[in-house]
Amino acid sequence: MTYEMKFEALAAPTRRAVFEKLRSGPMAVNVLAEGLPVSRPAVSQHLKVLKEAGLVTERRDGVKRIYSLDTKGLSELREYFDQFWDDALDAYRRSLEASDA
Amino acid sequence: MTYEMKFEALAAPTRRAVFEKLRSGPMAVNVLAEGLPVSRPAVSQHLKVLKEAGLVTERRDGVKRIYSLDTKGLSELREYFDQFWDDALDAYRRSLEASDA
DNA sequence: ATTACACGTAAGTCATGACTTATGAAATGA
DNA sequence: TCATTTCATAAGTCATGACTTACGTGTAAT
16 A cells, blocks of 8 residues: 555556556456466465555456456555655756756 | 566566655766665666666766656656556457347 | 775675466356 | 366475675765
8 A cells, every 4th residue: 555565666667567457447357467478376375465465456257357446555655756856846946946046 | 779678677566665765856966876675786786777778867967877767757657557457448348348238 | 106095896695586387276067 | 067268376496686895986175
């Protein structure tokens, strides 16, 4: 749930590929694994990490597990960078003023 | 310069701490290393990774090297999540419509 | 010239984690 | 009940990378 976990979760290329696939909508593990260069268990493990990071949610549908993006976790990341961006601009502006005088 | 490198760069806790410190303005390596639980060479190595990822820029000032946030790379990350957010909302909406009918 | 300062790089260690195959568990259908 | 499907978990392997200390390099001051 922490930022730490989210960033770490998105660092691994394959795991980020899983994450990006969910951008087009909820999907079963089977479908997620298609096209990816790793085994289905590997995808399961990645999904577990993404879930614990708060980036993905899981819902059962019969034998299948449907994974979706966690909009809450995603918005947290978005706000992190929005805030970071604002702070960076302020700091940049201040460092310019300081070099004037 | 790729997304891959940026995400990987921000995954390591200490390295992200270095990155976050730069939010308050440009800083020399000495200053950056203060308060961090690792050696100064470790900070140098982290800065190298951040620089290659396009998240940080370097400028020489006498004996010192002043590091700053790379606003270009930072904005790329911000746009990534903005776009991701929009796509996610669309997909979520479509998946709701599909479950209606 | 030499000393001091600020920093990067080299080399080596050690833990972590991204994968594999094998196995187990829950739901569905015959 | 038995087989099938879909998935998670266990266990083990192997590469990667986050650190350390030691050393080298360029700049400034005396």
